Amino acid sequence: MATRTPLIAGNWKLNLDHLEAVHQVQKLDFTLKDAKHDYSAVEVAVLAPFTDLRSIQTVVDADKMGVKYGAQDVSQHVSGAYTGEISPVFLAKLGVTFVAVGHSERRQYHGETDEIVAAKTKAALDHDLTPIVCVGEGLDIRKAGEHVAYTLAQVDGALAGLSAEEAAKIVIAYEPVWAIGTGEVATPADAQEVIGAIRGRLAELYDQSVADVVRVLYGGSVKSSSIVELMAEKDIDGGLVGGASLDPEEFARIASFY
Ligand code: PEP
16 A cells, blocks of 8 residues: 655645745744754645745745645646636646645635635645645534535535546645634544545545545644544545744644654
C-alpha cells in the first residue's frame, strides 16, 4: 500500500497583509527548524490571501524554506472578462503548490456549487496546482444522520469528469461546517467515519490505487491538543487548520505532531 506523506495546511482566511505574511512564514520556518522538523516526513503549507503570495514566494525562495504555500481560491477561467478573479496561471507563476477549492465559506458566502468546485478543481490540476477540495456537512445534516451521504455527494460533484490520473493528484479536506471556527472538534472516530467513507468512494469511482494515494485531511478547530489523536486514525492524512494557523508557534506544534 502507498504511504501518504501527512500534510498540515494552514488556512489564514482573510488575515495577514503581505508584510505580516513575511514575518509569519519566517517565524514559522524558524520555529519548525528549532523543533528539528523533518519536511520529508510531514509537508507544511500556508494558504494565504492572494496579495501575500508574491512576498511569501520571495522569502521562501531566499531563505530556502521547506514551507510550501498556496491560495484559498482560484478562478475556473484562465483569462478573459472575469473581473476580480485570479487565474490558475498567475498562481502557478508565483510558485504556488496548493489551492483550496470549495471551502465552506466560499460555498456559503459566494454561492459556489459542486459544478463550480469541479471546474476549479480541474483548472487547478490543468496548471499543476494541487487542489485541496473541501467538503463537509452542516449541523442540521449531521443531526439528521445524513453526514456521510451528503459529504460523498460533494466528493462525487467535485471529482466529476476527472480521470484516475487527475484524481490521484488531489487532496481532499473533510471539514464539518459545525466544527469550523467553533472550537468544537469532531471526535477522531467521527472524522474517521467520514474520511474512511471518502476513501471508499475513491476506490468505487476509480480504483484502490487511487484511494491509496489521495490524502484526506480533517479540518475543524484542529489544535496541537487534538492533532495526535486525529492522526492516529488510519485514513486521516493531516489537517486543514484555520484559527490555530495564525499563531506560528501553535501551528508549528501541530505540524510537529509525529
Ligand atoms: C478552516 O478554515 O478551514 C478551518 C478548519 O478553520 P478552524 O481551524 O478555525 O476551524
